[in-house]
């Protein structure tokens with residue numbers, strides 16, 4: 235069964251608590267938290283104090299997607315703020331193997347995200363040691379962008395590697411997922427669907443999640 239991880243980047247920040255309450259009452263599996271530093275991506279979102287405060291009002295797992303340069307500097311802070319899964323970008327860390335082990339040393343799950351232009355092959359040797367790989371299906375930085383077609387080829391390629399090298403690996407896909415393409419993304423091998431605008435648009439969070447899930 236697939237998991238849905240709503241991205242709160244598309245939530246109403248003036249009423250973030252209320253949106254989290256709605257997620258609590260929905261069939262959301264995880265909360266996807268997009269942290270941006272204005273360096274790795276051309277946008278700044280929110281950080282540790284916000285994560286700490288929402289940790290108090292939900293027990294849903296926190297899937298923290300770090301779009302920041304040199305993420306190793308902040309791993310301990312994100313663990314303390316309540317992260318259950320920490321995703322770092324392949325392109326943002328020169329010593330991925332070390333940082334992955336560092337994340338795991340705190341007892342949280344570790345994942346690597348790949349930008350659209352980064353080949354799956356780049357992380358071939360890390361796969362046995364990873365809990366999850368996040369395939370970016372848009373260029374990171376903003377919600378509401380269009381799904382990049384070749385992402386589907388990358389999902390299939392990663393699924394083949396998963397079958398060969400780590401059957402427990404989770405495949406997460408993030409960016410531009412809508413009612414129209416979710417089925418294809420899942421068919422290609424995604425286990426976790428991140429969705430921002432598709433979940434928060436129109437205000438009916440619960441219904442949007444049900445619709446995305448469909449029969450998947």
Ligand code: DX5
Nearest residue numbers: 374375377378409410430431
């Ligand atoms: C983009 C973020 C995504 C984004 C997804 O950099 O990583 O999680 O919020 O938003 P949608 O689903 O609107 O593309």
Ligand code: ZN
Nearest residue numbers: 268299408428
């Ligand atoms: Zn994300």
